Amino acid sequence: MPDSSTHPTISSAFPLNVLIQGEGFPILCLHGHPGSGRSMSVFTNALSLRFKTLAPDLRGYGRSQTVQNFEMPDHLIDLEALLDRHQIDQCLILGWSLGGILALELALRQLKRVSGLILVATAARPWGNHPPVTWQDNLYTGLASVFNRLNPGWRWNIDTFGQRSLYRYLIQQHTPETYQYLAREAMDAYLQTSRQATQALYKALNQGYNRLADLPKIQCPCLVLAGAGDRHITPASSQETADHLPNAEWRCYPNTAHLFPWEMPNQVLKDICDWIERNPEVISFKKPEVRSRGQ
Template sequence: MSVELNYHDTGGEGTPLVVVHGLLGSADNWRSHVKQWQARRRVVAVDLRNHGRSPHAEGMSYREMAADLLALMDRLAIDKAHLLGHSMGGKVVISLARLSPQRVASLIVADIAPQAYGHGHDAIFAGLRHLQRGNPANRREADELLAEHVEERPVRLFLATNLERAESGGLALRIGLDQIEAGYPDIMQAPAGESAFDGPVLVLRGGKSHYVPDSALANLRDVLPNSRLVTLEEAGHWLHADQPEAFQAAVEEFLDSLEA
């Protein structure tokens, strides 16, 4: 059963651009990009299940998350959309494109390949659990709790975007951490679907990221045969934050080439 996702819709004409965040992210992470893109097109930024302001629900398979996204498109009367997904969100949009290709005008896949990955978030989950138990009164305390497990400050700042003011007056996580942890093995799997998506695809990868190595490109082109690869050399995995202007420009150039 699909979840009724939270979203932000800028309104506007033409084929919408639907933006899907990665693991432990939210639509809020994309506000500055949405502000730029909305000047030229309708943009819908989505919170996936157990993330942002969307409901918490069991199950984190790509088939389930793609179904949620398709249900939102139906609710908004979007017949066809350009889909942009980062990391886990990239696997969600690839899944939707493989399962319902007639609903996808194009894909923009940011720093992820259509394959299974090894588990690598143990410290992050440990930090979030420690934060949860610590009931921080403010963001300084929250950062200190996270720092006992997560060394990198940029990662801690990203994780802190999931904090909200609790009824008790302190800070609490708004994500469905239980459901995300239980569904983590599915999150690490390849996207859903069996067939290739032969529509237009832009794959953006960070030159300093290990998520889309050259060894993954053959499989990527099997699944997304009409893909164009662009490497943002100075960016890591959060390439839209590391090189925002270059990221925005690449997306706009790609979409303009389809609408010319």
């Protein structure tokens, strides 16, 4: 992505489909790749009881489909336009994986607009240690996904195909509840992720994305969460991000991987709510600066 001081014209913004729930201080919830606003329900269903949550389908995902090629900075133009459209001057941002990278980028562009960041399985210099994918991996993943779609959380399928599939790199706790999330939200999100969205992401990653040097500019409170067994964005890269943020807390969950919010949702939500209680400024509207006459 280009330097955050570069602001492309807002006229190119794409109208995003967005799921809005609740009332109160706004929390912008950004999904990963593949993903959709609906796949953030593990957060929005709980947080919307106290706050106003906005979970958009990013450009090229979910119901925000386009046949036009685009690049990663275009997501930021879309998100700024979304906040403008809903007259949101300040918000807390929660981003999962790719969504966390976009949260960091948006904070760098809109320092006064972002009251805090919750960064889930993400990093400002992401790296992974995923093993090579074999044809058996793809076969078992396909079988596990089909059976799980037909009978979500079926123990036989989990034991027979799920734990031998690529899901073993995304989750470590192969519970029926986790597979129900996969069936309800991951499958549709995967099928609705466009070629254009995939190309935009991998182009940015292949260019060596690294924003560590800019993180000291982000002074707001940040919560960085990671799964100890994450092979897609390693916990070490998440911790590195937390170390470069001036006001960050970092937590790593044992026996979990990249989809850890679906593995232990109650604990993750508790930790998020506890962090908000310790940092009430992230949900408090700041009064605009008033210049005295003559200034």
